[in-house]
Amino acid sequence: MNMRGANLLTLEGMSRDSLLDVLDTAESFFEVNQRTVKKVPALKGRVVASLFFEESTRTRLSFETAAKRLGADVVSLAVASSSVKKGESLRDTITTIDALGLDAVVLRHRSSGAALQVSRYVPHVRVINAGDGQHQHPTQGLLDAFTVRQILAERHGVTGSESGSSLFEGLRVLIVGDIRHSRVARSDIAAYSALGAEVRVAAPGTLLPNSLEGWPVTVAKDFDEALAWADVVGLLRLQHERGSGSYVPSLSEFTTTFGLTRARASLLKPEVIVMHPGPMNRGVEIDSLVADLPQSVITRQVANGVPVRMAVLYLSLAEKKEIA
Amino acid sequence: MTQHEDRQDRQRGLAFVVKSQLLSADDVSRAMKRMAHEVIERNQGLDGLSVVGIQRGGVAIAEQLSATLSAIGQVAVPVSALDVTYYRDDIGAHPLKDAAMTTLRDDLTNRTVVLVDDVLFTGRTIRAALAALGDWGRPTAVQLAVLVDRGHRELPIRPDYVGKNLPTSRSETVRATLDGVWLGTGVSS
Numbered sequence: 001m002n003m004r005g006a007n008l009l010t011l012e013g014m015s016r017d018s019l020l021d022v023l024d025t026a027e028s029f030f031e032v033n034q035r036t037v038k039k040v041p042a043l044k045g046r047v048v049a050s051l052f053f054e055e056s057t058r059t060r061l062s063f064e065t066a067a068k069r070l071g072a073d074v075v076s077l078a079v080a081s082s083s084v085k086k087g088e089s090l091r092d093t094i095t096t097i098d099a100l101g102l103d104a105v106v107l108r109h110r111s112s113g114a115a116l117q118v119s120r121y122v123p124h125v126r127v128i129n130a131g132d133g134q135h136q137h138p139t140q141g142l143l144d145a146f147t148v149r150q151i152l153a154e155r156h157g158v159t160g161s162e163s164g165s166s167l168f169e170g171l172r173v174l175i176v177g178d179i180r181h182s183r184v185a186r187s188d189i190a191a192y193s194a195l196g197a198e199v200r201v202a203a204p205g206t207l208l209p210n211s212l213e214g215w216p217v218t219v220a221k222d223f224d225e226a227l228a229w230a231d232v233v234g235l236l237r238l239q240h241e242r243g244s245g246s247y248v249p250s251l252s253e254f255t256t257t258f259g260l261t262r263a264r265a266s267l268l269k270p271e272v273i274v275m276h277p278g279p280m281n282r283g284v285e286i287d288s289l290v291a292d293l294p295q296s297v298i299t300r301q302v303a304n305g306v307p308v309r310m311a312v313l314y315l316s317l318a319e320k321k322e323i324a
Numbered sequence: 325m326t327q328h329e330d331r332q333d334r335q336r337g338l339a340f341v342v343k344s345q346l347l348s349a350d351d352v353s354r355a356m357k358r359m360a361h362e363v364i365e366r367n368q369g370l371d372g373l374s375v376v377g378i379q380r381g382g383v384a385i386a387e388q389l390s391a392t393l394s395a396i397g398q399v400a401v402p403v404s405a406l407d408v409t410y411y412r413d414d415i416g417a418h419p420l421k422d423a424a425m426t427t428l429r430d431d432l433t434n435r436t437v438v439l440v441d442d443v444l445f446t447g448r449t450i451r452a453a454l455a456a457l458g459d460w461g462r463p464t465a466v467q468l469a470v471l472v473d474r475g476h477r478e479l480p481i482r483p484d485y486v487g488k489n490l491p492t493s494r495s496e497t498v499r500a501t502l503d504g505v506w507l508g509t510g511v512s513s
Contacts, residue, residue: 004420028407028423036431037459040410070410159425318415 005319007127008312009115010136011190016165019194022311023146024161029307029314030150032069043070046317049097050076052108052130053084058278058302059130059139063106066309072317075100090114091121098122104317106130112183126316134181134242140277141187143308145195147301148232151273168195174226175217176202176258177236177285178244180209184277188234189217202226204258206247223258227267235260235276235285251284258285265290273297338511340499347488347505352471355487356385356502359469360392362485367436370397372464374435378453379407379424381442381500385471388502389440404428406439408452433461438485442500444470447481471500 002018011019032040048067052060060076067074077097079085084093094105104126107115112133119127131137145168146160152167153160173192179185179201192199193216201208202220212219220226227233238244238254248254255261260274265287268274274286274296282288291298347355367373370393377386383405390403409423439453450468457466469485474492488505492498499506 025423028409028425031426032410035459039459041455042410042415314410315420319420320416320418 003312003315006316007115007119007129008138008316009119009127009129011138011141011187011194012136014190014194016194016196019142019145019191020165022142022308022315023149025315026142026146026304026308026311027150027160029069029310030304032310033307039069039071041071042314043067043072043317046070046072046103047101048072048074048104048106048313048317049102050074050106051079051093051097052077053079053090053114054108054110054131056108056130058305059108059137062302062305063128063130063139063309063313066306066313067106069306070310070313072103072313075102090118094118094121098125104128104313107132109133128312128316131183133183135183135186137183137187137277139305139309139312140184141191142312143301143304144184144188144234144275144277145191146308147275147297147304148192148273150304151297151300155271165195168192168197171197171232172230173197173199173232173234174202174220174230175199175234175236176223176260178207178238178247179203179236180207180247181239181242181244182236185234185236189215192232193217197232200226200229202258204248204254207244224264224267227260227264228269230272231269232273232275233260233268235274237277237279238281238284255284260286260290262287262289265293268295271295275301278302340497340508340510342499342506342508343496344508345504345506346490349503352487352500352502352504355471356388356392359485359487360389360396363389363393363438363467363469364397366467366484370394370399370401372435373401373438374430374432374463375401375403375438375440376406376428376453376457377403378439378441378449379405379409379426382440384502385442385500386438386440389438389469402430404430406453406456408449408456411452411456413448413452428460431461432457432463435461435463437463437466438469439466440469442471443498444468444473444481444483444486445476445498447477447479450481451479472498472505474498 064074102125106128108130109132112135114132115129149160153163199217200220201217202223272295276298375386375390377383390401393401405427407424407426467484470483471487472490473486474490497508
């Protein structure tokens with residue numbers, strides 16, 4: 001699957017070349033974001049609708065900022081004050097917005113597969129999945145991979161695009177926490193493994209999916225050992241709204257067994273990269289002090305969200321439209 | 325050229341095929357020196373001058389021009405690269421080109437900018453570059469230096485310094501580098 005001129009629904013099945021195409025393009029937009037005038041007219045006259053049926057701070061702001069920095073117009077639906085509250089169906093909402101003239105929809109929805117469904121309702125509109133239920137959060141996977149490559153490239157004194165995927169070869173990535181409910185985990189695993197990294201997951205048995213068949217991961221037998229093994233540690237948020245709380249005996253038990261506590265942080269490699277997609281439950285999956293260590297790149301992840309989403313919108317929308 | 329573009333072009337069978345060489349490396353070198361002297365003459369020196377090369381073909385030429393200017397005038401002339409991909413007026417009309425890096429960091433307000441490209445053709449790249457430069461401030465003046473002017477302008481744009489005027493047909497391609505200038509067919513970059 002190539003990102004150019006296409007929808008972005010999932011990272012599953014996306015090739016290494018397509019991922020690198022997004023990361024390299026994001027690098028050029030990272031430079032745009034360093035300028036005094038952080039804006040280019042690449043998508044001038046295009047209309048991007050931002051439809052968030054589920055709460056979000058960083059993803060929504062990041063997508064809307066990205067679209068505006070590309071010169072696109074953004075129409076944004078505040079679900080709480082819209083007809084959705086009167087019971088309008090997703091299909092009717094999309095059709096209504098489409099009638100206003102749209103080039104792309106950025107969709108966040110609590111149902112897995114919602115983005116795919118919307119792409120069928122409006123085949124002439126590009127659909128960008130900003131998180132669908134427990135399925136995928138592709139731009140988070142992309143910005144995590146972008147952030148890791150950027151940091152490793154800096155250490156090697158090269159640019160990310162010069163390094164291609166070489167810095168991911170043999171890279172040890174540990175993803176910790178609520179794998180079962182996490183769309184971020186699914187997108188991260190797809191991105192890291194396609195780029196050549198070795199991915200391990202660590203979680204209480206109840207927070208692993210029922211089957212890991214077909215997942216390019218191994219399960220860590222010992223969490224402490226896996227922390228010492230990892231070059232990158234990706235923590236996940238315990239998702240109360242998806243009922244994660246009932247999968248663990250108590251929050252403090254989860255923190256004791258799988259939280260990145262201050263004591264466990266001493267097991268990490270000195271050059272480790274600690275990531276979290278936010279919002280953090282400080283004191284649950286990550287100790288508050290650990291979250292603020294220099295090895296933690298959480299605010300950098302947020303900052304990189306804008307150039308990565310600019311790349312996604314640009315590649316999806318600016319490529320010549322195929323005549324169907 | 326990135327591997328991606330290279331791959332795409334080979335798939336389309338658009339690789340550059342040389343018909344004839346028009347300038348040697350020595351010819352280019354002499355033209356570059358002449359242009360440098362013209363820049364100094366026109367601006368009565370090098371005060372407040374910035375050289376900006378357009379990615380990708382204009383960058384090496386801009387660096388050479390800046391080095392020549394610095395050597396003649398005994399002052400450092402700042403040079404940087406500008407990518408205009410995101411300012412083009414044909415986005416969505418062709419398969420996307422990969423963007424290259426912009427290294428321009430300086431505020432260009434009250435500077436005289438010498439914009440440099442390898443080949444001047446329709447003028448649309450220059451229009452995009454002028455739009456882009458506006459994001460770095462308000463230069464006193466922008467002047468245009470090109471190694472080759474091949475005609476076929478579609479916009480009211482003219483060069484201030486020309487290495488070589490070259491009558492061409494629209495279907496031909498010109499490759500202009502510091503190593504020489506060639507006429508051919510297919511995609512050159």
